[in-house]
Amino acid sequence: MRLESYESVEHQEMVRKLLDGRFENTAFCLLSPDGKTQLSRSGRAPWMSFSRVGPRIGDEELTDATVKAMTRIANRYRPKGDSGNPVVQDFHSFRQALNVASGDQRLLLYVATPEASQVGIRETLSEVMGQPSIVGRFHVDFMGKEDQNWANVIQGFNAKSKRGLFIIQSGQFGQDGKLVKQLSVDASADKIASALLAANKQFSKTEARKVYSNHVAEGRRKGIYFEGNVEYGEDRDGDGKIDHRAGFDRRRGPRKSP
């Protein structure tokens, strides 16, 4: 699982718990299936859970050792349940889903129906998202109470049909997007899977991989700012407050975001 570090106080508390009270942008560890027991050390990089030797780029030996250690731990547990019908992914907000889809450069399947009618759709989507040709290629988000204005940032949206399943391509900075395909809420699993695969095929032809430094530089030039729900920055001394280091980019201040 991957949580957004700056999405909520709750997420930050999870990170602090794993990092001995510190808060850093990233944290990794393995947990038991019930989430209660830590199965590895924690750190801001995966290898820290299994080795005290720092990595060098291209250090395949360390990567292999990390994966083997994780596999050893995983093998202590006997898997159960049907892997073809997983719990379907969700986000806390459409705003975050759009941002993460942009960061991962994946299409987003957005389920825009009232929460009360989402049970049946979750069952259908479980069948879809567990398919080998689909798994790991898309993000999925279900509309929540705070997402009523989601369509305002989507180009090509037909206001007459605000209810349905929407395949969305997130914009470069994850604060807007465009509608790729709309399906009805009662679309079959086969139809949804076909639409996703066709959209992904086209997406892969037109989307170029981002280069981190270029992306950030361009974002700064354009004044892009994504308002976090908590203060940006790290608390490396673990005093409970975000460190205000010299040079840390706080000059720009918050800007409007959708």
Add this chain to the structure above:
Amino acid sequence: MKKTFLTLSCLISLASAVFAQGPRPNDLGPSPQPVGDAGVAWYTTWDTALTEAKRTNRPIFFMAAAATCGGVSGVF
């Protein structure tokens, strides 16, 4: 399964390089994974991840990260 293993290896290698003692994110080029290919099937809320982990009795690979850099969104 093999592809999942390779994807996880790729993620760990990249994350290790980026987040500790390796090069800074600014020094990295684009991801070698083609757009549209399968990556890690992330759960992005604690509740969904925990439910799936309990259902399948599989350990949880927990990661916290930000899809922003200094407030610039749309990037890991």
